Every structure is written in structure tokens, then in C-alpha cells.
Amino acid sequence: MVEIDPWGVADIKDYSRLFAEFGISPFKELLNRIEKPHLYMRRGIIVGHRGYEEVLRAMNERSKFAVMSGFMPSGRIHLGGKMVMDEIIWHQRMGGDAFACIADMESHSVRGTSWRECKEIGLNEYILSLVALGFDVEKGYIYFQSGNKKLRDLAFELGREVNFSEISAIYGFSGDVNISHMISVVMQNADILQPQLLEYGGPKPAVIPVGVDQDPHIRLTRDIASRMRMFRVEKRLDKDQKPYISIREKQSGRKALDEIARRIEYPKKIYAMHIDVFGIDAPDIDKTMREIEEIVREVEIEYGGYGFFFPAATYHRFMQGLTGGKMSSSIPESYIALTEPPEEAARKVKQAKTGGRVTIEEQKKFGGSPAQCTVYELMMFHLIEEDAYVKEIFEECKNGRRMCNSCKSQAAELMHSFIKTHQEEREKAKEVLMEHEIYKKWL
Ligand code: SF4
Incomplete structure (x- = not known):
């Protein structure tokens, strides 16, 4: 069993095992679809991804997408942190709305960093280097978790979808983990989903460039994004192997489902809890699926939902420590x-x-x-x-x-x-x- 622990020390030698065990996809398969890949992409330093295809399509079609990642202000900014910054900046230059979070609430709860240190380290180590490396502050957003009320409200809302047993199983929390540490988990989920709020232009594909040890956060956030959706949209095959699309109502009520049915022009059958859409040629299925997902999203937002895309992630491999072994802030x-x-x-x-x-x-x-x-x-x-x-x-x-x-x-x-x-x-x-x-x- 390969253990990935966002708060512990990662020592992940066999990345291909990670792909097999956690369902992370190899990044190199996407490389020839990227216009001007970053050197981390070209050189296999970004080793894997989860759901990056959607971000890539948006990038290539010049449609909306976002990039976000965070920095825990508990030590000096080093070359490992620079990698995340480079990746945010690259996506920003490729047209993405860029978000950089200073995870001061996490640092305060997990590492015991004082608020004053969080502010000093966040600004003097991280933010200055981010901007110095090329982050465009005119177009992007930099924020401290503690100063972002919308983020805290979103975290509260997301927290309804996760329980103690689940985060304990994912992060190995035992009874002595403080409540604020647990809250910092939902804060991170909120960080990841925040770029899709209406205040920032609404739902859009979003990528989170991170080290591979952060995958548990990504998987959990994708699950939560799915739980927050009012509808589930799926491609299916009928008994003659012809494709159709099913839209299943989860928590919206009948009126919203009827509204979706009204807006879909394809032949369809409307049931008590779902709609099946037919008459789609197999080669067009993905395009039609996107059209229908857009309609569903629009209605979901009109009915008070979020319409989240499942956040994507790219995973880079770690540099070795200069002394051999792991890079460690204590050495x-x-x-x-x-x-x-x-x-x-x-x-x-x-x-x-x-x-x-x-x-x-x-x-x-x-x-x-x-x-x-x-x-x-x-x-x-x-x-x-x-x-x-x-x-x-x-x-x-x-x-x-x-x-x-x-x-x-x-x-x-x-x-x-x-x-x-x-x-x-x-x-x-x-x-x-x-x-x-x-x-x-x-x-
Ligand atoms: S430092 Fe030595 S081992 Fe390393 S790349 Fe240069 S020549 Fe090769």
C-alpha cells in the first residue's frame, strides 16, 4: 500500500504504482495536445493528472478555465514551492483565471504558526516570490484563507457533505486531532472549488497543480463537488448499443427537472426522477454531452446550486534533497x-x-x-x-x-x-x- 499523506513526509519512489493504485493518469499521454508545454510537462516532471482533459480542451478552445493552488506559510519558500508557482503562472499565461491561496488557517491549525508569522511568511516569502516569478496580479487573485469570508462560507457549506469517519479514513485522523485541523480540510476543499463561484465567473474547468502527496485532497474535493451537484449526467448505451444520455435528479425537486426537459431539444423520455435523451449519433456523443451538461448547469444555478465541474489536478514529482534523501524544511x-x-x-x-x-x-x-x-x-x-x-x-x-x-x-x-x-x-x-x-x- 502506497501511503500519501499531505501533512507528512512523502517518499514516493514508484510513481507507476501510484497510477495503478489511485487511478492517477500518466501526463505524457496528453503532451502532444498542449500548444506550448511547460518544461515540467516536456521533461516528465509533471508525471500524472486527474481529469486534466477538460482543462486542456478549454485551454485549446480559448474558453474559461481556472488554475488554483495554495501555499502553507510555515517555512521558507524553496524550489519545491517555486514549482507550484511556475505551474500557476504558466496556466495563467495560457488564459486561465489564476488563484493563489496562502493557507494560513491550515498553518495555524496544523503547525501552530501564529497569525502574525502566517502573515509575515505568507507575504515576505510566498507572495513576493509568486509575483516576482511572473504572477499577474491584475488578472489573478491572491488571498489569505483567514481574510476570505466567501471562502469560509463555502467551506461551511461543503462541510455538510463530509463527516468525521470519512476524513479520518482519508487522513488517518485519530481522536486527538484538533477540530481546527479538521476544519482546515474543508477550507482546502473550498479553496479548490472557489474559482467556480458565481463571483468569479461561475463553473468552469479548474486545475490544481500540486505535488503527488496532495492527491487525497483532490479526490475528496472531487467527491464533494459531485455530492454538491443537483443532477447526475451520464452517458449510457441502450440494448442495441446506441448511446443515450441520462439526467438524474438528486436534490433539486421536480420543477428543475422539468425546466431541463423543456430546454433540451433532442428526443427524450421524462420519468419521475430522470430524463433520458436519445437520437444522438455515436460520434457526436461527447459534444452533445457537453451541450446537455451546460443546460443542466444553467438550470442548477438558477435553482440555487453550484454546478461545479470536478476539479482536475496535475501532479509533479518531487526533487531530491541536496544532501540525498528527502528535501526537508528542518534540514x-x-x-x-x-x-x-x-x-x-x-x-x-x-x-x-x-x-x-x-x-x-x-x-x-x-x-x-x-x-x-x-x-x-x-x-x-x-x-x-x-x-x-x-x-x-x-x-x-x-x-x-x-x-x-x-x-x-x-x-x-x-x-x-x-x-x-x-x-x-x-x-x-x-x-x-x-x-x-x-x-x-x-x-
Ligand atoms: S554533477 Fe557529476 S554526476 Fe551530476 S550531472 Fe554533473 S557530471 Fe554528472
Whole structure:
């Protein structure tokens, strides 16, 4: 059994087992449908997804979609957090409504971080780096959970659909888990669904870019989104294997079902609790399904429902810690913070664990192991944009034509320059935020 624990330490080595065990789909199958895939996509760093097809279709059709993810303000922003930021920003540039949450209620309840620290860390570590990396504050939304009343109201509403036994089974909560920690679960569900509220343009496909350890939140939120729906719309086959669409009423009442029947122009049969829609040619089934889902959604909203799409997720794999093993916030040598002095970041790269051989002679003769090398990983994940160059480094290393000392020096220089530039951008980000009333109060 592979355990995924959003609050624990993840050590997930065999991603293909994850696909099999949790029904996560491999991301690479979608790659050729993405116009300009991000390097995390191209390089297999985003390893899996759940329901991303719908987001991709919206992106390619230039229709509405959203991206959201969150950051728990309990430590320094490091390269792992940068990955989520890069993914939010990429989706924003691809036309998505972007939401970035500072999960201060979660940090306060789970880690015991004081409100004051939450605010300081949230702003000075996370928000400044997010904006410095390219988040467009004119088009996107950044918020603290605790300052968002609509979010708290939504969490309260969603909480009606989940009970203690269920979240205990998912997260392994025992009797000593505090109630606020449990509330932080529904807050996260609300974070994920919030972009689909009418205030933000209504229901739309939404993607949550996260590390693979966050899958329990995604699965739970998809379940809750489904429970909140007033209708279930399904494709079915009749006895002659012809497709039809069934719309089943769950909690709307008869009037709403009649209204849906009135708006659907295809041949249909209306029953006490459901409608079956016929006359659809097999090749058109998906298109017709979307049309009907739109009608159902419209009526659902008119009758006070939410009409949520099930949120999608992309899952990236984790970087190794620089010292080997896991990256851990309690071991500063294992990670590079975006806010540490560039010299310090470069020093850490020079001391990082490599996949090199013990001697230069052996390296030349047998080659190194870039796949085991944290320095290679830094270059591949963060420091080198051109795929061809990354591949060249990989080949040179494997073939014994690249030596660790000079390779580390090169990576250290790149890291120094990246962190230095990023910190200059952070200064500019403060000015950008100062121009906005809603953000000014945080500075
Ligand atoms: S040569 Fe570079 S990529 Fe290869 S193992 Fe050494 S540091 Fe890593």
C-alpha cells in the first residue's frame, strides 16, 4: 500500500504504482495536445493528472478555465514551492483565471504558526516570490484563507457533505486531532472549488497543480463537488448499443427537472426522477454531452446550486534533497530557499550530492549517473531552459565526458544568477503590490 499523506513526509519512489493504485493518469499521454508545454510537462516532471482533459480542451478552445493552488506559510519558500508557482503562472499565461491561496488557517491549525508569522511568511516569502516569478496580479487573485469570508462560507457549506469517519479514513485522523485541523480540510476543499463561484465567473474547468502527496485532497474535493451537484449526467448505451444520455435528479425537486426537459431539444423520455435523451449519433456523443451538461448547469444555478465541474489536478514529482534523501524544511542544507543569499545557494550546490564516481578516472571510464544526481536535477528542473542542452549534459555525464567539479561550478553559477535576479524581481514585486489597494495593506 502506497501511503500519501499531505501533512507528512512523502517518499514516493514508484510513481507507476501510484497510477495503478489511485487511478492517477500518466501526463505524457496528453503532451502532444498542449500548444506550448511547460518544461515540467516536456521533461516528465509533471508525471500524472486527474481529469486534466477538460482543462486542456478549454485551454485549446480559448474558453474559461481556472488554475488554483495554495501555499502553507510555515517555512521558507524553496524550489519545491517555486514549482507550484511556475505551474500557476504558466496556466495563467495560457488564459486561465489564476488563484493563489496562502493557507494560513491550515498553518495555524496544523503547525501552530501564529497569525502574525502566517502573515509575515505568507507575504515576505510566498507572495513576493509568486509575483516576482511572473504572477499577474491584475488578472489573478491572491488571498489569505483567514481574510476570505466567501471562502469560509463555502467551506461551511461543503462541510455538510463530509463527516468525521470519512476524513479520518482519508487522513488517518485519530481522536486527538484538533477540530481546527479538521476544519482546515474543508477550507482546502473550498479553496479548490472557489474559482467556480458565481463571483468569479461561475463553473468552469479548474486545475490544481500540486505535488503527488496532495492527491487525497483532490479526490475528496472531487467527491464533494459531485455530492454538491443537483443532477447526475451520464452517458449510457441502450440494448442495441446506441448511446443515450441520462439526467438524474438528486436534490433539486421536480420543477428543475422539468425546466431541463423543456430546454433540451433532442428526443427524450421524462420519468419521475430522470430524463433520458436519445437520437444522438455515436460520434457526436461527447459534444452533445457537453451541450446537455451546460443546460443542466444553467438550470442548477438558477435553482440555487453550484454546478461545479470536478476539479482536475496535475501532479509533479518531487526533487531530491541536496544532501540525498528527502528535501526537508528542518534540514536547511537539503533545500535552496529563494530568499537566501545567492552565495549561500551557490555554496549548497557545490556541496550537493552528485551521481558521480569516486575518482575522475572512474568517471571517465564508466560515466556518472545523472538520474541519481541532485545537481543534474537542479539544472533540469530550474536552471536550464533549452531541452537540447539538458539532454547534452545528460549524455556527457553518462558517457564520462563531464566531470562533477566543473559541472557543479556551472550549476552553482547558474543558481547564483537565478537567485540574484529573482531577489531583484522580488523588490519590484513590492512596488507592483503597492499599486493595488487590496495588497497594499499586507505590506
Ligand atoms: S557530471 Fe554533473 S550531472 Fe554528472 S554526476 Fe557529476 S554533477 Fe551530476
